[in-house]
Amino acid sequence: MRVRPHLLDTPHSGIRRMADLAATLDDPIRLEGGDPNFTTPQHIIDGAAARSTAGSTGYAPGEGLPELREAIAGKLARVNGVTASPDQVCVTTGACGALFTSLTLAVEPGSDVLLPDPGWSNYAAQVHVLGARAVPYAVDASTGWRLDPAAVEAAITPATSALVLNSPGNPTGVVFDPDDLTAVAELAAGRGVAVISDEAYDEVVFGTEPFSVASRVQSDQLLTIYSFSKTYAMTGWRIGYAVGPADFVSELSLLQEPVVSSAATISMHGATVALQGPQDCVGEMVSAYAERCQKATALLDAEGIRYVEPGGSFFLMIDIRDSGLDSWAFATHLVEQHRVVVVPGLAFGQGGEGFVRVSFAAAPETILEGLARLAETLHDLKSRRRAAG
Ligand SMILES: Cc1ncc(COP(=O)(O)O)c(C=O)c1O
Structure with a gap:
């Protein structure tokens, strides 16, 4: 069957490419993924199973189960400082589903969508599928990946439909400064640009409180997106949600109808239990990620290797410029010679070149072994470069 030609050019994920390479190796050290090595907390699995066993296995409303939307409104107030009613919440098939549906609604084909560079590769793929143009705005490693309101302002043109x-x-791994986030959201919304704030890692922060731009900016141009995947180790349940103006959210749920009908009922039960149940599991997992981050950066410090200190999420970008190789060549060398799988920074845009991304989703001993091999490789390549003059 013929595929629409422009879809054949969809930029595919470098993360997936590295994972495919890993699958060909014996006993690789896998630091490329964002899938937690934790399983979903048992009370969430049990709660979802119990509700299904009791007979709740049918279709659900497109916007999500009422009790879950209610629980999400409570969570937004408790965790994010965001006041939203349940009719401002649409439950989706992961944050991925929320992003794609909201971009589909907000973005005209042929218009420009501003994306962070480096940024998660799925954004560019979704924008491409929609027939729009991905326009990068730089976040620079030398500033600690800071969000620069002036750079975003300069990138907005009459062709910009979304940011x-x-x-x-x-x-x-950057946590943007709340003032910068607020300034950027206000200036973009003020220019009529749809602002889509992906806060999938909202609770995975190290030493700070979660910050949502929606706690400061009230605008009918703002949509925030969240996920159960990372906070509750529920990646395979495919469950997330979008929060915004009630009329936009209602369109979003209508658009889900012909595509997925709704998020999966059993997953919505799990999500409801996750929010209504004890939250200690979240604190425990976030502390584990913070500890992995601290151990990883201590190892890199001891080895004299540069990186940008993360403030949250699962990721650390390591500076590999001393190797003399570009990020794809370095990552390929590391996997082929030392069986350590990381993601080349270039897979996330030009701004990621010179770095590789390492994930804390793996077990601590795996991370430390992988980083030890990475350090040895980097030192080795650096001394070979010196020797070659
Ligand atoms: C920044 C970001 N947003 C969204 C997602 C998608 O999350 P979900 O599993 O809820 O679709 C991911 C997953 O890795 C992510 O890294």
């Missing part, structure tokens, strides 16, 4: 924000960030 994607992402904090805590993938691949950078």
Whole structure:
């Protein structure tokens, strides 16, 4: 069957490419993924199973189960400082589903969508599928990946239909300054640009409180997106949600109808239990990620290797410029010679070149072994470069 030609050019994920390479190796050290090594807390699995066993296995409303939307409104107030009624919440098939549906609604084909560079590769793929143009705005490693309101302002033109924000960030691990986020959201919304704030890692922050741009900016141009995947180790349940003006959210749920009908009922039960149940599991997992981050950066410090200190999410960007190789060549060398799988920074845009992304979703001993091999490789390549003059 013929595929629409422009879809054949969809930029595919470098993360997936590295994972495919890993699948060909014996006993690889896998630091490329964002899938937690934790399983979903048992009370969530049990709660979802119990509700299904009791007979709740049918279709659900397109916007999500009422009790889950209610629980999400409570969570937004408790965690994010966001006041939203349940009719401002649409439950989706992961944050991925929320992003795609909201971009589909907000973005005209042929228009420009501003994306962080480096930024999560799925944004560019979704924008491409929609027939729009991905326009990068730079977040620079030398500033600690800071969000620069002036750079975003300069990038907005009459052709800009939407802007994607992402904090805590993938691949950078950056937590943007609340004032910068507020300034950017206000200026973009003020110019009629749809602001889509991807806060999938909202609760995975190290030493700070979660910050949502919607706690400060009230605008009918703002949509925030969240996920159960990372906070509750529920990646395979495919469950997330979008929060915004009730009329936009209602369109979003209508658009889900012909595509997925609704998020999966059993997953919505799990999500409801996750929000209504004890929250200790979240604190425990976030502390584990913070500890992995601290151990990883201590190892890199001891080895004299540069990186940008993460403030949250699962990721750390390591500076590999001393190797003399570009990020794809370095990552390929590391996997082929030392069986350590990381993601080249270039997979996330030009701004990621010179770095590789390492994930804290793996077990601590795996991370430390992988980083030890990465450090040895970097030192080795650096001394070979010196020797070659
Ligand atoms: C920045 C970011 N946004 C969204 C998602 C998608 O999350 P979900 O599993 O809820 O679709 C991911 C997953 O890795 C991510 O890193």
